[in-house]
Amino acid sequence: MIEARKKPRQQRSQEMVERIVTAARDMLNEQEFKGLTTNAIAQKAGLSVGSLYQYFPNKEAILLELVQRWLAAFRPVSAFYAAKPRPENWTGFSRDFCAFTREIASVYAQNRALLPTLEAMQSHPELRRIAKDHDRGIIETHAAWFRNADPQLPADIASRLGMLVLETGNICFTIALMRDDTVYDAIIDDVIIMNEALLRAHLRLPE
């Protein structure tokens, strides 16, 4: 069980937490997840294991903090587009969706350093569950957005579309980040092509 960490009472504590999290993140970028030991994190952060355990009840809690930072970066983007007024026609929706996809892509780019964390996360059932719950939320936001655009769209199809948009985006942008910028940009365009085709096949909007 991943408990919440102890609340720090002095200011230096917050810095410690930050140093621990940063050290863990950097280590995941440098080496294998397997080498991410609590002792190593403490050493890299320039403190002792004992101190580390004052802020995090266990190793998973450190990963949890990283994962939540990653997940939190996406929420506002989805929420913003889902809250926009209904577009009048396909062109309007398409413009929004295109902008949305590019914003999501840029969130990936900005959080590049957290990417190995996602991989590490897969090894932990608890963290997987948290990510899955988060995804469910995003999917429902997407679904609501699509149903706002086309009120005729059945809820189950809207959910499926939300899921496919989320998952294909996730995998494509993850891969894209490992390539050079030219390919990265091309992949964004490709994702837009794919997802727009998918949505156009299901959403009925005037041209």
Place this chain on the structure above:
Amino acid sequence: MIEARKKPRQQRSQEMVERIVTAARDMLNEQEFKGLTTNAIAQKAGLSVGSLYQYFPNKEAILLELVQRWLAAFRPVSAFYAAKPRPENWTGFSRDFCAFTREIASVYAQNRALLPTLEAMQSHPELRRIAKDHDRGIIETHAAWFRNADPQLPADIASRLGMLVLETGNICFTIALMRDDTVYDAIIDDVIIMNEALLRAHLRLPE
């Protein structure tokens, strides 16, 4: 380092190997990867740890066997479609691609039991490398197929398309397998919509 396993000289040995592999596969389907210990596999397979280590030099080798069985299931499908003569027009290509996608989807369905293996694989650098090498091969096969259809298609774009088709298919079918049959079928259709749109945007073929 994952060495090749010792070659069995008696017939019962092959059965042992099969029992070990099956036990490991079943365990991954039942519980967390974390609980997959060599002792537990041996017990489930009805033999001793000592015997297990006679056929597999280490734990990773067991996973490797599972992973290779998974990967091997896909090769013939790609190879078959890539070797077909050039389609005359988009309709011909589209028909092939649609059939191809459905066959790939059915390979996923048939190898459902190996799915948790892929997840477990992510924890092992060596196995990840093997899968990545395999993927590269598939991607090149796809790329060759697309360039056969449209010889004008630049090699780098062909590779990118191959990669996107592979990766989006992989993630979508993996998710699809966790849903009921209705959703599964719908997702296959959706993947076809997405990938055809992508290819149509880049391949120049007469209608």
Place this chain on the structure above:
DNA sequence: CAGAAATACGAGTATTAACTCGCATTTGTC
């Protein structure tokens, strides 16, 4: 059937890494 080769066994070993705990040091308060 006898001897050898292959295989099966599983208690024991070695390693690794998460986590503790008693003591040292720093910080806050008067």
Place this chain on the structure above:
DNA sequence: GACAAATGCGAGTTAATACTCGTATTTCTG
């Protein structure tokens, strides 16, 4: 400066588990 509270320390404990090795059993060969 004196006391207490909070924080920092890291050698040591503990648990888990991959893998070994000396011995028992089975199979093969003549």
